Structures are given as C-alpha cells and as structure tokens.
Amino acid sequence: xxxxxxxxxxxxxxxxxxxxxxxxxxxxxxxxxxxxxxxxxxxxxxxxxxxxxxxxxxxxxxxxxxxxxxxxxxxxxxxxxxxxxxxxxxxxxxxxxxxxxxxxxxxxxxxxxxxxxxxxxxxxxxxxxxxxxxxxxxxxxxxxxxxxxxxxxxxxxxxxxxxxxxxxxxxxxxxxxxxxxxxxxxxxxxxxxxxxxxxxxxxxxxxxxxxxxxxxxxxxxxxxxxxxxxxxxxxxxxxxxxxxxxxxxxxxxxxxxxxxxxxxxxxxxxxxxxxxxxxxxxxxxxxxxxxxxxxxxxxxxxxxxxxxxxxxxxxxxxxxxxxxxxxxxxxxxxxxxxxxxxxxxxxxxxxxxxxxxxxxxxxxxxxxxxxxxx
Amino acid sequence: xxxxxxxxxxxxxxxxxxxxxxxxxxxxxxxxxxxxxxxxxxxxxxxxxxxxxxxxxxxxxxxxxxxxxxxxxxxxxxxxxxxxxxxxxxxxxxxxxxxxxxxxxxxxxxxxxxxxxxxxxxxxxxxxxxxxxxxxxxxxxxxxxxxxxxxxxxxxxxxxxxxxxxxxxxxxxxxxxxxxxxxxxxxxxxxxxxxxxxxxxxxxxxxxxxxxxxxxxxxxxxxxxxxxxxxxxxxxxxxxxxxxxxxxxxxxxxxxxxxxxxxxxxxxxxxxxxxxxxxxxxxxxxxxxxxxxxxxxxxxxxxxxxxxxxxxxxxxxxxxxxxxxxxxxxxxxxxxxxxxxxxxxxxxxxxxxxxxxxxxxxxxxxxxxxxxxxxxxxxxxxxxxxxxxxxxxxxxxxxxxxxxxxxxxxxxxxxxxxxxxxxxxxxxxxxxxxxxxxxxxxxxxxxxxxxxxxxxxxxxxxxxxxxxxxxxxxxxxxxxxxxxxxxxxxxxxxxxxxxxxxxxxxxxxxxxxxxxxxxxxxxxxxxxxxxxxxxxxxxxxxxxxxxxxxxxxxxxxxxxxxxxxxxxxxxxxxxxxxxxxxxxxxxxxxxxxxxxxxxxxxxxxxxxxxxxxxxxxxxxx
Numbered sequence: 004x005x006x007x008x009x010x011x012x013x014x015x016x017x018x019x020x021x022x023x024x025x026x027x028x029x030x031x032x033x034x035x036x037x038x039x040x041x042x043x044x045x046x047x048x049x050x051x052x053x054x055x056x057x058x059x060x061x062x063x064x065x066x067x068x069x070x071x072x073x074x075x076x077x078x079x080x081x082x083x084x085x086x087x088x089x090x091x092x093x094x095x096x097x098x099x100x101x102x103x104x105x106x107x108x109x110x111x112x113x114x115x116x117x118x119x120x121x122x123x124x125x126x127x128x129x130x131x132x133x134x135x136x137x138x139x140x141x142x143x144x145x146x147x148x149x150x151x152x153x154x155x156x157x158x159x160x161x162x163x164x165x166x167x168x169x170x171x172x173x174x175x176x177x178x179x180x181x182x183x184x185x186x187x188x189x190x191x192x193x194x195x196x197x198x199x200x201x202x203x204x205x206x207x208x209x210x211x212x213x214x215x216x217x218x219x220x221x222x223x224x225x226x227x228x229x230x231x232x233x234x235x236x237x238x239x240x241x242x243x244x245x246x247x248x249x250x251x252x253x254x255x256x257x258x259x260x261x262x263x264x265x266x267x268x269x270x271x272x273x274x275x276x277x278x279x280x281x282x283x284x285x286x287x288x289x290x291x292x293x294x295x296x297x298x299x300x301x302x303x304x305x306x307x308x309x310x311x312x313x314x315x316x317x318x319x320x321x322x323x324x325x326x327x328x329x330x331x332x333x334x335x336x337x338x339x340x341x342x343x344x345x346x347x348x349x350x351x352x353x354x355x356x357x358x359x360x361x362x363x364x365x366x367x368x369x370x371x372x373x374x375x376x377x
Numbered sequence: 378x379x380x381x382x383x384x385x386x387x388x389x390x391x392x393x394x395x396x397x398x399x400x401x402x403x404x405x406x407x408x409x410x411x412x413x414x415x416x417x418x419x420x421x422x423x424x425x426x427x428x429x430x431x432x433x434x435x436x437x438x439x440x441x442x443x444x445x446x447x448x449x450x451x452x453x454x455x456x457x458x459x460x461x462x463x464x465x466x467x468x469x470x471x472x473x474x475x476x477x478x479x480x481x482x483x484x485x486x487x488x489x490x491x492x493x494x495x496x497x498x499x500x501x502x503x504x505x506x507x508x509x510x511x512x513x514x515x516x517x518x519x520x521x522x523x524x525x526x527x528x529x530x531x532x533x534x535x536x537x538x539x540x541x542x543x544x545x546x547x548x549x550x551x552x553x554x555x556x557x558x559x560x561x562x563x564x565x566x567x568x569x570x571x572x573x574x575x576x577x578x579x580x581x582x583x584x585x586x587x588x589x590x591x592x593x594x595x596x597x598x599x600x601x602x603x604x605x606x607x608x609x610x611x612x613x614x615x616x617x618x619x620x621x622x623x624x625x626x627x628x629x630x631x632x633x634x635x636x637x638x639x640x641x642x643x644x645x646x647x648x649x650x651x652x653x654x655x656x657x658x659x660x661x662x663x664x665x666x667x668x669x670x671x672x673x674x675x676x677x678x679x680x681x682x683x684x685x686x687x688x689x690x691x692x693x694x695x696x697x698x699x700x701x702x703x704x705x706x707x708x709x710x711x712x713x714x715x716x717x718x719x720x721x722x723x724x725x726x727x728x729x730x731x732x733x734x735x736x737x738x739x740x741x742x743x744x745x746x747x748x749x750x751x752x753x754x755x756x757x758x759x760x761x762x763x764x765x766x767x768x769x770x771x772x773x774x775x776x777x778x779x780x781x782x783x784x785x786x787x788x789x790x791x792x793x794x795x796x797x798x799x800x801x802x803x804x805x806x807x808x809x810x811x812x813x814x815x816x817x818x819x820x821x822x823x824x825x826x827x828x829x830x831x832x833x834x835x836x837x838x839x840x841x842x843x844x845x846x847x848x849x850x851x852x853x854x855x856x857x858x859x860x861x862x863x864x865x866x867x868x869x870x871x872x873x874x875x876x877x878x879x880x881x882x883x884x885x886x887x888x889x890x891x892x893x894x895x896x897x898x899x900x901x902x903x904x905x906x907x908x909x910x911x912x913x914x915x916x917x918x919x920x921x922x923x924x925x926x927x928x929x930x931x932x933x934x935x936x937x938x939x940x941x942x943x944x945x946x947x948x949x950x951x952x953x954x955x956x957x958x959x960x961x962x963x964x965x966x967x968x969x970x971x972x973x974x975x976x977x978x979x980x981x982x983x984x985x986x987x988x989x990x991x992x993x994x995x996x997x998x
Contacts, residue, residue, distance in 0.1 A: 038659045076652045080613060081606040082418060087652050089411035106610040109529045113607065131529055173515035173611070175526040 028071040029064075029325055031056075031315075032091035034101035034111065039078040044304055045103045048125040049074060051308020052100050054296055055316070065316055066324055077102055081110035088114050097325035098122065098315055100308075105129040105175065112139045121331045123315050125307040129175055133353040138332045140353045142276075142311045142344075146179035149251045149274040152359050152375055153224060154187035156272065160373070161247050163221035167197040169211055169235060170226035174203060180226040180251050196220050203231045212242045222247035229253060233260035236267045245270075252276055255303040258367050265367025272372060276344045277306035278360040280371040289343045310342040345376060382847060384705040388685050393545055404537070413537050414605075419645045420540035421601040424547045426625045426641040427634055428594035431551060433623065434632035435560070436587045437567030438492070439500040442507030443595055443622050448614035449483050450476035450596025451603035452514060455531045456521050458604070469534040473543070473600040480596025481589045483510075488588040492581060507619055514611045528609040535605035543601065547594050550845050552634055554590070557844025557851065558830070558837050558858075561823075563587050565831040567632070568820035575780060575814075577806040577835035577898045586841075628669060630676030635683040640676070680822060715857035716850075718836050718899070732791075733758045733934040734810070734902045739778055739788035740958075748774045749958040752788070754936075756902065761928060761935045763949035765942075765969075767978060771958040772938045773815060776904050779936075780812050781805045793901060807835040809901035813891040813908060815938075821880040825871065825890060828879050829862040832897035862897065868930060869893045869923065885916040889923065896931060903927070905937040909944050917941060921948050946970070954978065 033052060035045030056070050064070065073094065075087035084107030091099065099115060099122040102108045108127035115122040116136035123140040124132065130147075133139045157163040166188050171177040185195050196218035199211035212235070215223060223239075223246055225232045232254050239248070250257070250273035261267055279290050279300050289309055293301040301309075317340060322330035339348050345358025356377045363372035404413050429443045454476035462468040491502040515524045522528055554560050562583050565573040574580050603609055625644050629636030647665065651658035669677075689697045732755050739752040749771045756762050764772050777783045779790055781802040790797045797805050811832075820828050837858060843851040866872040869889050874882065882890060888908060895903055908924070909917045921944055928935060939945045945952065946966045954962040954969060956978040962969060969975055 073653070076654075076658060081608040081610065082602070083648075083652065085606065086411065086414050086418065086649055089414045090649075090652070093409050093411045106527060106608055106613070109527060109608040110606055113530065129527070135530075171525070173512070173525040175524075178525055 027067075028069045029066075029319065030071050030073070030094065030096045032088070032094075032096040032099045032101075033072055033074040034077050034084055034087045034091070034099065034107065035074065035103045036079040036107070037074065037076040039080075041079045041104055044126065045076075045079075047302055047304035048101070048103050048308035048311070050297060051125070051293075051301070051305040051310075052312040053308075054293055054305075055309050055312035057296075058292065059316060065320055070316070072100075077107040079104050079107060081106050083107070085110045085114060087111075092118065092120070096120070097328075098319065098331060100311055100315065101125070102127065105132065108132050112136045115139055119328045119332065121315065121318070121328070121335055123311050123335070125311040126304060128179070130179075137353070138328075138335075140314070140335055140349060140355075142307050142314065142347075142355060143252070144276065144357060144359060145354055146176060146251065147183035149359060150180045150183035150224070151187040152361070153249050153251065153272075153274055154184050154191060154193075156361055156373070157222040157247060157249060158188060158191040158193045161222055161272075163193055163247060165196045165218065165220045165222075166193050167199075167215045167218060167220035167223040167246075168195070168226065169199050169201065169208065169215065169223065171203045172200040176251075176253065177203070177226040180224065184224050184226075203227050205231075206234065208235050208238050209242055212239055212244055216242050216244040220246050222249055224249045225254075226251065227253065229255060229257040229260060233257050236261065236271065237264070240267060247272065249273065252303055258364065258369055261367065265364065268364035268367055272361055272363050273369075275303045275360045275362050275369075276357070277301070277303045278362060278369070278371040278374070281360065281374065283341075283343075283345070285341055285343050306343045310344050310347065313342055314338055314340060314347065345374075382705075382852065383708040384701050385684075385686060386847070387704070387708070389549075392685055397541060400537075400541070415646065415649050417535060417537045417540045417601075417605055418649070419642050420537070420544040421535075421598040421605070422622075422625070422645045423544050423638050423641040424594055424598035424601070425622050426629070426637040427548055427551055428591045428598070429622050430626045430629075430632065430634065430637040431554075431563075431587055432591045433626050434630075434637070435555065435567060436563050436584060437631075438584065438588075439497075440503040440588075441500050441616065441619050441623070442503035442505075442510075443591075444614040444616075444618035445503075445507035445510040446480045446484060446592040446595035447599035447602065447618070448510050448514060448611070449480040449592075450599030451609055451614075452476075452518070452522050452528070452599075453479045453596070454600030455528055455603040455609055458532055458534065459528070460521065464532065466532075466534050469539070469604065473597050476600040477593040477597040480599065481593035484592025485585060485589045488585040492584040492588060504616065504619075507614070507616060511611050511614055514614075522609070522611070524611065527611075529607070531603055531607045531609065533604060533607055535601045540601050540605070543597065547597070548634065548638065551590075551594070553845050553847060554841070555634065557841075558834060558839070558855075559583070559586070559841055559844055561827060561831050562834055564632075564823060565820045568823060569818045571782070572814065572818035572820065573831065574782075574802040575806055575812055576832040576894060577803050578831065579801070579803045624666065628666065628676055630678040630680060632680045633676070633678040633682055635681070636676055636678035639678065714853065715860060716853045717857045718833065718861050731758075732756055733760075733793060734779070734936070735791040736775075736779070737789045737791070739775070739785050739790060741774065741778060741783055742786045747958055749778065749785075750787075752955070752958070752960055754953055754960070756934050756936055758934055759928065759932065760951065761924065761937070761949050763945040763952040763966075764936060764938045764955060765940070765945055765952060766955035770955040770978075772955055773906060774958070775955065776812060776906055776938065779805075779904060780810055803835070806898050806900070809899075810904065811895035811898045811900035811902075812904035813888075813895050813906055815906040815910065817887050817891055819879040819887055819891060819894075821878070823879060824876050825879055825882070826859070826862050826866065826875040828890060828894050829865055829897045830858055832894045833858045833862065835898055865893055865897055868896075868926065885912055885919075888912065888920070892923070892927070896927060896933070899931075900933060902934045902936065905935065905939075907938055907940065909939055909941045917944055920944070924948060 035049050036042050037045050056072050059065055060069050077084035077087050084102050088111045099120055101124055102111055103126050105127045108124045112132055116138050119138050121138050126143045127141055128143055128146045157166060168181050170181040188195060197215045199215055201208050201211050225235050225248060232250055236248060248271040252275050254273035255275055290301060318331055318334035319325060321334040336349055347355050347357045350356055359375045360371055361373040362369045432438055432440050454472040457472040457475055487506050491499050514522045562578045565578055566580055566583060570580055625640040626637055629640030651661055654661060734756040736752055736754045740750040741748050752775060766772055778785050781800055792808055837854050839851045839854050863872055866875055909920055952966055952969045953960055954975050961978060962972045962975045
C-alpha cells in the first residue's frame, strides 16, 4: 500500500515536472489563481483563454504551429506567482497569459519586463502594473475608467443630485473606484453626501448603511465584489435605503447571489467589460462557442480571457513568430482588433481603450442597458 | 558520553560549506532561475519554521500570529530600503536587522501580558495580534506601507546566497541556544511549568525571551521575503499563512530543529512542484498531511535531532570517536579549568536568627475558605521535621506558601532570618528553599542528567550571547555543571542512569530523581511532599537512608509531609500536626503519639463526625 502510494506520488510529480516536449510548438505560459480564495476569477479567465487557444489549434495552429499552453497556479500569492514565472521561463515559454489578480501581477511584471517577455493580464486593474514595464499589457479597463463612467451615468442618465459611496479602505480595487467616482461626480456637479468605509466580508453593513440612508442619496456606489455587494443590497432594503445602486465589474455574477430576491436588483446597475446580450458579431460567436464547450453563459471574466488570448496570439502572428521578442511587443502596441469586448487599441501606458457595458437587471437577469464606446 | 564541541562546530561548518558549494554547482550547471527562487524561498521558510518551533515546539506555547511578526519585519525593512536608506545592497543587512528588532520589540510588548496566560488564551491573543497588525498596516500605517494599494517594486536584494547564509546563522544560533542553560530552561517550562519554577527557572522571563527571539528571526525572515517577493500585500500575512508555518512545525516534529528544517524544505518544494497540478494541488497537499499525521503522529522526527557525529559513528564505528577526540584535543589544547559550583550552601545568616526556617502567624484565605491560619513553624539548622495531618488539613498549602506558589494573606516566612514574602517561586528557590511534589513532576522527555542540570539554573551565570557563540565561559560553566550533576547522581546511586529518559525510570527512581533535582539548586531547606507515597516497604527503608545521607552530606534542613507513620516516626526529630489549617500539636514523635488532640483528629472524637474521619484513619492505619 505504502509502496503503491509512493510510486503514484512520484509518477504524478514527475509527470507534472516534465513538460512533454513536442516538435514545432509555440510554448506559452499561463499563470492564474486556480486554487485559493479568488480561484473563481482565475478559472474563469482560463476558460476563456483555453477556448480561444483550442479554436486556433483546431484550425491548424498559429503560423502552422500548435500552441502548447502550460498553466500554473499562483494561489493569489506574489511569491508563488514569481516562482511559477521562473518555472515557465525555464521550460522555454515565449509569452505569458496572466496573472489574473493584482498582487501576483505586480510580482511578475518586472520579471517579464526584464526578460522582454510579452505578458498580458486579463484582469489586473492596478494602475502601476504596466508602469515602467514596456512588455506588460492588460485587457481589462482600469478602475478609474469604470468609476468615471459610473459617475457620468448616475449624474447624466439617472439625474442623481446627491451621491454616496460605500467602500473598503483596505482594498486597492475599492479605494481606486471610490476616489475616481467621487472626483468625477463632483466635477459633474453632484453632491457627495456620504462616504462610508467597511471592510469586505464584514457581514454586517447596517451601521454604515443607516448613516448613508439618513443623507437620502439618489445613487450609491457599492465598491465591493459580488458576494458582499449582494449582502449590501439586502441590508439596504432593511434600513430603508432606496436609491440607484451602482457597481463596477466586481459585481459580475451578483444575480446568482440573489435568486428569488430579484426585486433588490430593480434599481441596480453595474459596469462590465462584456454583455452576452451584445449583438456584435464577435460577441455572438463567442457566446455560441463558449456555451457549446462549457454548457453555460460566459461571464465578463470569461470574455476577458478570450480577448486576452486573441490579442496576444494575433500579435505573435503579425510578428511572424516568436523568435523576435521585441517584434511581439511592438505588434502588441500596434493592436487594433474587434474583440468580444468591443474594439481594442492600447494607449502609451499599455492600457486598453475599449467599450464598456452598463448592465441593468430585468427580472433579476443582467441585461444590457447601455454600451459606451471609446 | 563525551562531547567534542569545537570538533563538532568545525565539522558542521565544513558540512554547510560543502552543501552550499553543491547547491551553487547544481544551480550553475542548470542555470535554472526557478530552482534558485525555490531555494531562496526554502531558506526564509526554514527561518520562519525554526523560529516558530522555538515557541511552539520547545517552549510548548501555541501561537497563531507568526505571520504578524513576519509582516512587521517585512514592512519595516522594505520601508527602510525604499524610503529611508540610500539605494545600495550594503544597507540591506541594516534593514533586515532593524526589521528583526522592531519585530522583537513588538513580540516583547505582546509577550508581557500574553505569556502570563496559558494554552488557548495565548493562541487567541496571538491570533488577534496577527489580525491587528494586518489592519494597522492597512489603515494607520498606510501612508508608509501603501495599505490596500500594496507596496511594490521593492528592491530585489534577496538572493539565494545571502538568504542561505542568514538562514545558516539563524539555525546555528537557535541550535546553540537550545543546548545552553537557557535552552534547557525553556524546554523545562514545556515539560512542567510548576517544577521549572520550583527549580529556580524564572518562567515568565524565559517565556518572554523565547517569544522575543522567535519574533526577531521571524522579522528578519520577513525582510528576506519582502526583498524576494518585491510586492507586499497585507492580505498575505493572514491567519492562513500563520497556520501554514504551524503545519510545518507539527509536520517536522514539535521541538525538533532538524524536523523543522526538513519540513520547511520538503513542504515548500512539494508546494512548488505541485503548482502545475492546479485544482488538485490543495487536495494532494492535504492528503499528504493527513497520511503523514496518521503514520507519524509526532511528526517526521518527533523530538529527535540529526547530528553528523551520530551519522559518522554509525558509518565508521568507534574509530570516528577516536578521530574526533584527537582533533578536539589539537583544537583546544588544554581545557581551561571548569567552574565548579560549591557543594554545600554558604549562606549568610541574619545575626539574630538561629533557625533555618520560621513562619510567623502564617495564613491564607481563598475567598471564604481559611486554608491555613496562624501557622507557626520553626526549623533549626540540620533538623528533620515532619508535617502531618489528615487529608485536606492544609499541609501542601503550607508548602505552597513557603515556596511562594501562593502568597499568604497573613503572617511571614523567614528564611535564615530574612523574609521571603512577595518573592516569586524561582527567587525563593534561589534563596535556598527547594521542594518535591506530591504527584511527581519531572521533566519527562528530558534525560536524567538534564533534569538535574535545569536546577543548576540559578547557580550558573553565562549569558545568552555566551551560550549562542559558545565562549570559554560557557564551556567552563557547562563542564562544571556536568561534573556536579554527575556527582549528585552518584550520591543517589543513579549515575548509570544519567543519559536515560526521566520517563523511563521506575517509580521509586523517579521519586529519588526529584529529590536529587531539588538538591541541585543547593538548598538550605528541603521540603519533601509525601516522598514515600506509592513506595513499597523496602523502597521506603531506602528512602529513609537517603534522607539521612543528604542531610549529612549537604547540611540541609528538611521538612517533610508524610502519611507513612513508620517513616515519620523513624526519621523525624520533631513533628508538627496540622488540622483544618491550624497547628494542633508540636513535639517529639513520642509526645505526638500520646497527644489526645492528635489522636482525636486522626481517629475522630465523640463530638466530631465519625464517618468522615474514620475513613481517614482506616487509610493510614
């Protein structure tokens, strides 16, 4: 028993360590949190990337070569991500998908830049990820960008005069949203009547919500991820806070938290990078193939993964292969592609310029409200 | 068993050098960055696990906030290299040490209140501390730490080379600490806190010391982490991270430095290799832990330590020992003379006092219960005095009052004319009162000779630094201590058992060892709490001999509690009888035998409840 167990263990370890070398492949690495507290995001991004890579491989590969994609788990940890990157580099990758979350991306970005390896994160939102790292790109829009769009939406479309914010002062995503939202809202002439901070996962936001309710805002930004945001919506109703509820892309998937309570979502709007309702050709084709492969409707993160793969692989194709690393970086910078999330180009800071989708809810189901193009 | 210290040091250093060269060669040949980053990670993980082991394994206190100390060191050193010191790797050691020191300071401040509590309480407090540190980094210190926005682009100063040597220094220091009088003291606290206290070990001081040292090294390791990861995210230093290091300590074996090193290396490498298994890695890791814990519940190595000498002796046989002796004598030339501690106590008597120990109207009240009242005892120098009374009469309470375990609510205790009131137990032991316990309290997993050496604590003086770098002073005192300890065992006819585990001794031998340990602190007054309990008549007879011998040999005054009347009447020159916390009679054995009040207390008088006291009498008949 002991022997068998150890033999199995050794086999598993050996297999996982040796990358099976095949002739004529383009080796690309992927780093994502596949386990741990934010595994959800990592897995969603991977699904999107895997789908696109599979489509390319089935259609004969890239420049006639198959793409060999190796995934590594970073568990949302800086050191694990750096280790994963070093392992991938040692196995000879030419470019990198990921990491997905900000901390690991901050750890890997300078390493990739030093090696001049092109790397594109589907979803790392912190501004500094690409700063000073010319070979590092991202697919998602930045937190300030979506916060500004949300401010614009609430003041101009929803005609809000008084706005409030509930955020987490220990989370950079939340802080980023709050700062940009308040700045833009004030710029557009709205009054910021209340700003309350509470750590996410606190479970009870009633004290903060009661204070906010007293100031009677017309719209409130809830700068949380979907699980906590759902709780806030529920508790807002309890304290009699009735206004437009706004969220950023972290709300993606919130409807699953509120099955049977769809009334809570009637006055909720969030900003996402993708809508399955979008009638563009790319979006519809993506939704069809994704549903066929995974048997579910794709989420925003799925679409980011898919677009990430499309952007990088197209750049490699335009560069004519993986031999010239600088050529890939240059082709990335020259990107101009119609993607699932709209038309994408990059600015000088390697951030995408792309469309945003304002999602409302009909009977508890996210429904495209407005598509804002750049 | 002789220990060739210098030879061992040289041997270990050579082994470490060879290890370093081998790793460098392998890294050089494969030019593999992944392997290098793994090795670096292993180095600081070893530091974290070994330092946690000092508190959890060696001291035996469960802490759940090790990641908090790591965080303090990481942030302090990163802030220094990024915002304060000039950008030059030569300032890196300063930043690391500063990180360690701040972490140690925090450890000290938490240790003072927390370590007075025991077990679960300490665990909860350290758990809370870990969370508070994280929140403070996120809020109050956010202007410097970046808080939730993270600290990024930290200089990548940590290399395998510097991490390796810092790790080696850490392990070496913690190892030498473990084999000094300080390490012995810390270990004895884990084994039996009350006995350690009564053997002259300042328990609270040592707990705080261990905690502070542990925090220091965790802080330094945190600094290495910061300059390796290059991004600091407060969420990393959470409860889970603390638990992960705790798992490594348990996995390697609580208290074993070697075990900690093996576990840190193995588990870090396994985690690293498994990052490709993605979804299954957590499962595989958990399975590995479960299988391991079922197969070896005490961890990989239990409490064992690996030693090269041991390995070489296994491989080469006795020739190795001869070789070691030869090199050692070359290295050291002639041993400097040992510091031999005096055999017989030399205490200055207060001029006016003639008695060794005296109590005046001693009493204690627990809430409504008067456990002892108006107890006046007087022991002349060199006397053997008995303290008897029915169960629950307050005899052990009196012992606890004499040794400072309880503070009396009334009265005074005079040792050679000087009051001991208000002094902690270990101080009183130091001043000259030693004791044994009703239910044996030995340091069970320590050897017989180590048990004795713990009690030499108050008579040894070399410092922490002497112990860590093994100065001549350390050498001389340790050898003197070893010599005295063996002599003492000889008196008790136990020298042949010196290297045995205390728990492997027979009951009678354990009792004797406890008395021997009490004598090691060189007492003026020895308190024996039921020394003959559980002994057969032959053993009791031997015990009486031993008690007489030690009185002659060590010029000690003895007060003993005993139910065995044959022993009491046979050996005691005077007897005090206690009932309901009061002295009801005092005198020679013959006087006591004929005292009506004593007979009534034991057998019950017509006015008292016969059912209860009658049972007592039956027990001691």
